Amino acid sequence: MLESIALIIADGPLNLWIQSIYWLWPILEITHFIGLSLLLGGLIIIDLRMAGHFREFNLTATHKLLPIVFLGFGLNLLTGVLFFCGDPLRYSVNISFQIKMVLVAFAGLNALFYYCKINPVIHTWNTAAESPPIAKAVAYTSLITWTGVLLCGRLIPYLGTG
């Protein structure tokens, strides 16, 4: 599927435009790095607090960080799509990129699970007590998955480019 998308994009106007501006690529990379810092920075606080650490933070107040997490994600989705369109034939066959995309999707499902199962009852928790095991599991899954996303992303130039 990825490869057929890549073939459509290759040599198309967006592909040629991205390749024609020398400074665009480093600018996209810098934006991608800033975006990942915002995404991870917000999630470190939200997830670690949900798992029961850093109780100086009010549990539900950590959700004020969600807009910045989404901003980081949005920046990286946009820059990520542009990376893909700039070099589609390389990304589509790259195993590290493929694993990264699976991990992003998995992190999304984990967040969806949080939203459906934990978010509705989080205000009823006794914040002095231990976090429920399911909340800990979701929180650590989130942090571990996003760490995997970072690792796979950085390995793209080194791993399995066909």
Add this chain to the structure above:
Amino acid sequence: MFSALENTSVALWVGQSLWAYPILLSTHIVGLAIVVGIFAMRDLRLLGFFHGLCPTAFLPLSKMAWMGFIINAISGFLLFTSQALTFISSTPFLLKIACIIAGMAMAGVIQSKLRGELANSGGEAVLSGSIKTLAAASLLLWIAAIIAGRLIAYL
């Protein structure tokens, strides 16, 4: 001195091993996310975002940021050894290091100010103008460090 560093066995291992360089780079990005992520959230809070989140709650979190910093100091040093001469004569690299040193110093100052506010106001910190200026400067320094770091490969 730097050419001697490049010829140490560690430097040669980083430069020649198939996996050392990519693994160190991957570690470096995780450390970056921890350091810049935590400091950016703290700075944005001090600048007035995320109302309801207690500013002094960031104090214990700085240990984690330091952990990220140590991860990156080690991975960064190892990456540096493999091409020490190239890095040491790279302007973006030197700017990046300067930004990181200034950013960490700034973190120390913000930390002690937050501790002072915690002691004075018993938990409900009042954010002074000077701490906002420091937070803005810190945020800009970390963004500059990322920009300079990425430009090492281009300039």
